[in-house]
Amino acid sequence: MSTHEIIITRPLPGDPAGRLRQAGFTRLWINPADERLSPEQFREVVNSAHGVRAIITTPVDRVDGPLLDAAGGGLVIVSNYAVGVDNIDLAECQRRSVIVGHTPDAVTEPTADIAWLLLLGAARRAWEGVDLIRTAGRTDGTAWKGVAPCELNGTRVLGKTLFIVGAGRIGLATARRALGWNMRILYHARSRHAEFEASPVNAQRVTLEEGLQLADFVSLHTPLTNETRHLINAQRLALMKPEAILINTARGAVVDEAALVEALRTRTIAAAGLDVYEHEPKVHPGLLALPNVFLLPHLGSATREDREWMMRLAVDNAVAALRGKPVPHRVA
Incomplete structure (x- = not known):
């Protein structure tokens, strides 16, 4: 049985795995394909993690009631790799005491x-x-x-x-x-x-x-x-x-x-x-x-420097939440 504490739904620029391991988090699942997960695939990945505590999402990943059900009661934070959070049901996260973070300054x-x-x-x-x-x-x-x-x-x-x-x-x-x-x-x-x-x-x-x-x-x-x-x-x-x-x-x-x-x-x-x-x-x-x-094909934040900055913000939001510290860029 696999146990993943942190899920990253798509490869991100830079080295998010290294940054997380440096912070002491080693049980990671990172989507090996640079492709969006379907809602069914997303729920399956989360469900099979058996104890996921943090999910780092992109703007195409829908976080709703069924996804949160699949994650279970141990989920602490959804850290969105974006400034917008319209892909996340904020009310449902708040009802379940799941923190939501985002990456405002970098974009x-x-x-x-x-x-x-x-x-x-x-x-x-x-x-x-x-x-x-x-x-x-x-x-x-x-x-x-x-x-x-x-x-x-x-x-x-x-x-x-x-x-x-x-x-x-x-x-x-x-x-x-x-x-x-x-x-x-x-x-x-x-x-x-x-x-x-x-x-x-x-x-x-x-x-x-x-x-x-x-x-x-x-x-x-x-x-x-x-x-x-x-x-x-x-x-x-x-x-x-x-x-x-x-x-x-x-x-x-x-x-x-x-x-x-x-x-x-x-x-x-x-x-x-x-x-x-x-x-x-x-x-x-x-x-x-x-x-x-x-x-243009949604290039808004697409510079090497800024996309890596976004990665650092998203990872740091997750790390802070898992350590029980204030989340630097918290939405809800």
């Missing part, structure tokens, strides 16, 4: 970088440009013919209005990057955030509807909750300027993807830049078919 700066990569790429039609340059050398008449005055003219960024939806760490980091483009910054949050309104950001707090109507660029940074699911729907997309661009590095389901496809198809808005999708890893076929959307 902030790289995700803000990706938001700006998407913003610039969508504004300057980089997606279409890559497709065009790859035609160079064709002999069927479709090859790129060199620079042309009317070809792939995009949108100027300098001096425009950026609307940040969600006033957390990533939203603030994204707003700070706008200073180099001399942008007017608006933000929407449930309460005032002094760090947004203070110099040098000098952002103005507005309602969601006001911001959507005023902005040239809308960047989403809100967590996924019951209240924010489909926050950006057909009605709110219709409030945006025809030349506006929507950026999403938050969670895919914050946007009604079908409504977004229609808004892009009809040019209700000019373009979008997306790093997250409503039904990952599936992507709406309409998005794949449209030229005016810049798509």
Whole structure:
């Protein structure tokens, strides 16, 4: 009978096993394949561990009542390798006195970088440009013919209005990057955030509807909750300027993807830049078919340095909980 004290659902950057062993924890199970576990596989792994005390999860691992049943009463912590915890039933964990940890600081700066990569790429039609340059050398008449005055003219960024939806760490980091483009910054949050309104950001707090109507660029940074699911729907997309661009590095389901496809198809808005999708890893076929959307495969935190930092945070959360010490980055 195998006994694993700690389960890691997928290989992580760096050396999580070494870090755990150095802390005195040696009974580990780490998924040998770099593939997501199905819900059935996840429950089977947890059930067969016979006494699991900590599970280090990724955002695709659903932690719900049946999974917690499989883990048994000895589970102390679910340490999520992500800042978002919408894959975890927090109420059920709280009911069972299971701690939930996450990795907030490590994802902030790289995700803000990706938001700006998407913003610039969508504004300057980089997606279409890559497709065009790859035609160079064709002999069927479709090859790129060199620079042309009317070809792939995009949108100027300098001096425009950026609307940040969600006033957390990533939203603030994204707003700070706008200073180099001399942008007017608006933000929407449930309460005032002094760090947004203070110099040098000098952002103005507005309602969601006001911001959507005023902005040239809308960047989403809100967590996924019951209240924010489909926050950006057909009605709110219709409030945006025809030349506006929507950026999403938050969670895919914050946007009604079908409504977004229609808004892009009809040019209700000019373009979008997306790093997250409503039904990952599936992507709406309409998005794949449209030229005016810049798509990335959920790269938000994907730098070597930051992904290893996330590993250290996730491991350290688990170690602290198992030692009965305060968890550095605790959600619930």
